[in-house]
Amino acid sequence: MSRILTGIQSSGKPHLGNLLGAILPAIELADAQKEPAFLFIADLHALTTIKDPQQLRENTYAVAATWLAAGLSPERHVFFRQSDVPEVTELAWYFGCLTPYPMLANAHSFKEKSENLAEVSAGLFTYPVLMAADILLYQADLIPVGKDQKQHLEITRDIAQAFNRTFGDTFKLPEPVFREQVMVLPGIDGRKMSKSYGNTLDVLGDLNELHKRVKRIVTDSTPVEEPKDPEKCIVFQLYAAVAPSEETEAMRQRYLQGGYGYAQAKEALFEMLKSRFASQREAYAAWMSDKDQLEAILHAGAEKARAEAAKTLALVRQRIGLSVHSYLSSRVKPIV
Numbered sequence: 001m002s003r004i005l006t007g008i009q010s011s012g013k014p015h016l017g018n019l020l021g022a023i024l025p026a027i028e029l030a031d032a033q034k035e036p037a038f039l040f041i042a043d044l045h046a047l048t049t050i051k052d053p054q055q056l057r058e059n060t061y062a063v064a065a066t067w068l069a070a071g072l073s074p075e076r077h078v079f080f081r082q083s084d085v086p087e088v089t090e091l092a093w094y095f096g097c098l099t100p101y102p103m104l105a106n107a108h109s110f111k112e113k114s115e116n117l118a119e120v121s122a123g124l125f126t127y128p129v130l131m132a133a134d135i136l137l138y139q140a141d142l143i144p145v146g147k148d149q150k151q152h153l154e155i156t157r158d159i160a161q162a163f164n165r166t167f168g169d170t171f172k173l174p175e176p177v178f179r180e181q182v183m184v185l186p187g188i189d190g191r192k193m194s195k196s197y198g199n200t201l202d203v204l205g206d207l208n209e210l211h212k213r214v215k216r217i218v219t220d221s222t223p224v225e226e227p228k229d230p231e232k233c234i235v236f237q238l239y240a241a242v243a244p245s246e247e248t249e250a251m252r253q254r255y256l257q258g259g260y261g262y263a264q265a266k267e268a269l270f271e272m273l274k275s276r277f278a279s280q281r282e283a284y285a286a287w288m289s290d291k292d293q294l295e296a297i298l299h300a301g302a303e304k305a306r307a308e309a310a311k312t313l314a315l316v317r318q319r320i321g322l323s324v325h326s327y328l329s330s331r332v333k334p335i336v
């Protein structure tokens, strides 16, 4: 029995890359286990970049609605918002007191931004400590993540080992499960599809908007009548990522034969995106128009998560030498 756990930051509205590269595979892995998975929206981590309350709230709802529309069952799994479980920040403090400065100074997430230290917040610096708390609070076994998170998982394991060494065996050592994605999905400009490049396809949102974005995909200037190399074309790559294999093969032949223009290929891609995600798009719109229902689901998830978190924290406080009684009597239900 393995407990799966993963988090996704609410730093923007999820796009096709997030869906195919992270959300759908995580749901598949979670559903394959007997034990409920812990899946959460990392809004405290998003706070390291987003300082606009309205935007943070909207992103959090958009991420929640995307997971639900993508097929996550909130009854079967524990689906919650990180900030609804304040125990995680308490555990992060204890971990912070065990984490050597150089370990964090070497983290890529910090190093990338360390040229301008005035812009690095303490929150960004200790980002990996909070992530360790996310994972260890729930004694998770398997953590599906992108390769970019490898170092964060190593830090998590180091922190767990340091705690176990110092205070006695308390935490399981979690294992990362890297998605062996052969392809990083390209965005409409050919770079990796990413919120930070503004090159995303929002396949669950407005269809007119999606259509416009698909038409803006960058292509070369090969004339319609000439044969084209499918592998070098972003439109084809995106098509291949979502279409059934026979249809991808037929599209490949059309490219190779010539007489097939990029405008036609873009129309075919748009139609494919439209039909492939039709039911999810409808579900997404329904969730986004019922924020009360989203809140209710996230609160129910947080209650389940807090029950687990309380067990770990009671043990941790006892191991460290802090009061457990006052902690247990101060446990309040999440505010509805």
Ligand code: ADP
Binding pocket: 008, 009, 011, 017, 018, 019, 020, 021, 022, 145, 146, 147, 148, 179, 181, 183, 184, 185, 186, 187, 192, 193, 194, 195, 196
């Ligand atoms: P972004 O680059 O848009 O900010 P994140 O870093 O928040 O995306 O991505 C969350 C997860 O989604 C990543 O760990 C990765 O597994 C997946 N992901 C993001 N972009 C892509 C992409 N272009 N292709 C495949 N997977 C992606």
Ligand code: TRP
Binding pocket: 005, 006, 007, 008, 009, 042, 045, 130, 131, 134, 135, 143, 144, 145, 149, 152
């Ligand atoms: N740092 C992760 C990312 O940017 C998000 C995240 C936060 C996470 N806490 C986590 C992922 C715990 C897995 C487990 O993608």
